[in-house]
Amino acid sequence: MFQDFKSDPFLFMIAVGVIVFVIAQSLFFLLRAMKRGKEIGLSRETMKNTISSSALFSIAPAISIAVTVLVLSVALGYVLPWIRLSVIGAIQYEVPAAEAAIDAAGLSGGIGRDISDPKTFTAIAWVMSLGCILPLILIPIILKKVQSKVSGTVNKNAKWADLMSAAAFIGLISAFLGRGIAGIGEVQITESGEKINAVIGDGAGVLSITAIVSSIVFMLLLTLLNKKLQWKWLEAFAMPFSMLLSIGVIVLLNTVAPDLAAIEWRY
Amino acid sequence: MKNNRTYIDTVHTYGRIWCIAALAVILAVPALMSWHLNAWPDIGIVGKAFGSIAILFYPTAVIEVLAYAPLLGAGGTYLSFLTGNIANLKLPCALSSMENAKVRSNSEEGEVISTISIATSAITTTLIIAVFVVIFAFNPKFTQLMQSDALAPAFKQVTYTIFGALAASYFVKHWKISIFPIAAISLILVFAGNIQIGILIFVGVVLSLLGAHVMYKLKWV
Numbered sequence: 001m002f003q004d005f006k007s008d009p010f011l012f013m014i015a016v017g018v019i020v021f022v023i024a025q026s027l028f029f030l031l032r033a034m035k036r037g038k039e040i041g042l043s044r045e046t047m048k049n050t051i052s053s054s055a056l057f058s059i060a061p062a063i064s065i066a067v068t069v070l071v072l073s074v075a076l077g078y079v080l081p082w083i084r085l086s087v088i089g090a091i092q093y094e095v096p097a098a099e100a101a102i103d104a105a106g107l108s109g110g111i112g113r114d115i116s117d118p119k120t121f122t123a124i125a126w127v128m129s130l131g132c133i134l135p136l137i138l139i140p141i142i143l144k145k146v147q148s149k150v151s152g153t154v155n156k157n158a159k160w161a162d163l164m165s166a167a168a169f170i171g172l173i174s175a176f177l178g179r180g181i182a183g184i185g186e187v188q189i190t191e192s193g194e195k196i197n198a199v200i201g202d203g204a205g206v207l208s209i210t211a212i213v214s215s216i217v218f219m220l221l222l223t224l225l226n227k228k229l230q231w232k233w234l235e236a237f238a239m240p241f242s243m244l245l246s247i248g249v250i251v252l253l254n255t256v257a258p259d260l261a262a263i264e265w266r267y
Numbered sequence: 268m269k270n271n272r273t274y275i276d277t278v279h280t281y282g283r284i285w286c287i288a289a290l291a292v293i294l295a296v297p298a299l300m301s302w303h304l305n306a307w308p309d310i311g312i313v314g315k316a317f318g319s320i321a322i323l324f325y326p327t328a329v330i331e332v333l334a335y336a337p338l339l340g341a342g343g344t345y346l347s348f349l350t351g352n353i354a355n356l357k358l359p360c361a362l363s364s365m366e367n368a369k370v371r372s373n374s375e376e377g378e379v380i381s382t383i384s385i386a387t388s389a390i391t392t393t394l395i396i397a398v399f400v401v402i403f404a405f406n407p408k409f410t411q412l413m414q415s416d417a418l419a420p421a422f423k424q425v426t427y428t429i430f431g432a433l434a435a436s437y438f439v440k441h442w443k444i445s446i447f448p449i450a451a452i453s454l455i456l457v458f459a460g461n462i463q464i465g466i467l468i469f470v471g472v473v474l475s476l477l478g479a480h481v482m483y484k485l486k487w488v
Binding site for chain 1: 274275277278281283285286287289290294299303304305306308312319320321323324332342344346349350354355356358360363371372379380382383388389390391392394396397399410413414416418424426427428437439440441448451452453455456457460464465468472488
């Protein structure tokens with residue numbers, strides 16, 4: 001009866017319901033923000049450009065998130081990872097949550113094994129869901145207080161607030177760039193005890209540095225082009241174009257020189 | 268000013284309602300699955316696994332809410348925390364949009380642009396994931412292509428392309444306060460290269476804020 005329970009049409013219907021909910025919420029806030037933008041004098045063009053550039057910006061990351069569904073699909077099928085990665089979830093949280101539930105059920109092999117027992121499957125679904133809900137409880141309670149404290153600081157000293165806001169974001173950028181420069185990827189220990197790179201592209205190496213350097217170069221070039229040629233439209237799209245061009249360079253490098261691309265100095 | 272307060276207040280009111288609804292939807296997923304499959308899990312197993320990951324995730328969740336909320340704005344925060352992937356997608360997307368629209372992140376214009384940007388990003392991402400999952404489910408050849416040696420490592424670099432492009436615009440403008448955090452993080456990673464990204468972000472933000480604070484006090488920036 002439960003041979004293909006992970007792809008049961010009812011489960012697909014649950015996923016569709018969740019997707020409709022997420023889109024409805026986003027549309028609700030989008031329309032209200034656009035109405036407010038009009039009231040406070042933001043131009044139609046600025047808001048339109050924000051929509052187009054944000055959509056373009058999100059394409060490559062969205063595809064990379066979609067691909068991570070495959071990581072979980074061996075154990076859980078497609079529907080549960082799809083739901084989890086569409087709502088709150090991110091792969092770095094979902095894998096440990098699934099592994100913890102599989103482990104607690106007394107099974108070995110982690111997410112690399114097919115989960116054939118429905119009770120283990122639902123246990124994993126519960127753990128993944130319970131593991132991610134804290135922000136939804138915290139935000140309604142503390143967000144307004146946090147925001148009013150921030151507004152107070154901004155009103156007192158705008159320059160200071162702007163600097164701190166930039167510094168916070170630079171800290172975030174540093175974390176990700178630092179990982180691309182010196183982060184360790186997944187390691188596999190061979191029978192002879194030798195450490196080898198388990199996954200190509202997850203540790204600091206030629207690919208991560210190529211991604212960082214090429215996206216910086218493309219961004220600077222497009223910004224310069226925008227300034228020189230006065231292409232107003234390019235301003236909003238410089239970022240997503242830089243990302244997409246950089247991904248093109250990585251795919252090219254990986255295809256033309258796979259041995260060079262596979263070099264990682266941290267694993 | 269009165270209008271401003273009214274708009275933000277309504278964002279909080281609606282945001283709270285949507286958060287509670289989202290909580291119900293998220294918990295309804297495993298409940299409906301358990302009911303439909305007639306497979307309610309062993310509470311002991313769920314409790315044991317949940318305990319081990321709550322210790323890991325919940326402190327990070329508190330830090331994330333406090334760190335991202337001031338940057339995302341009210342509407343952006345309510346939206347981002349439902350759809351996830353904040354540090355690696357929603358936040359850079361919103362900041363890039365505010366930069367392009369030339370609005371400050373802590374202004375009402377910033378609040379509006381951030382919300383428009385994050386809502387668009389959430390819709391785009393949700394639809395793309397849905398389309399890809401349906402293709403994965405019905406087209407094994409496409410799945411093989413996405414997992415091929417040429418494409419799979421490239422998908423692991425998407426985050427670096429986002430932050431490389433953002434670094435180009437942020438570091439040029441704020442190069443003085445950028446040197447310290449990037450050098451400190453790289454040094455930390457040399458000695459502890461497998462440190463969890465959530466912790467690394469927290470350390471990066473704290474170090475960057477401290478560095479900028481010192482420079483501001485010394486009137487270097």
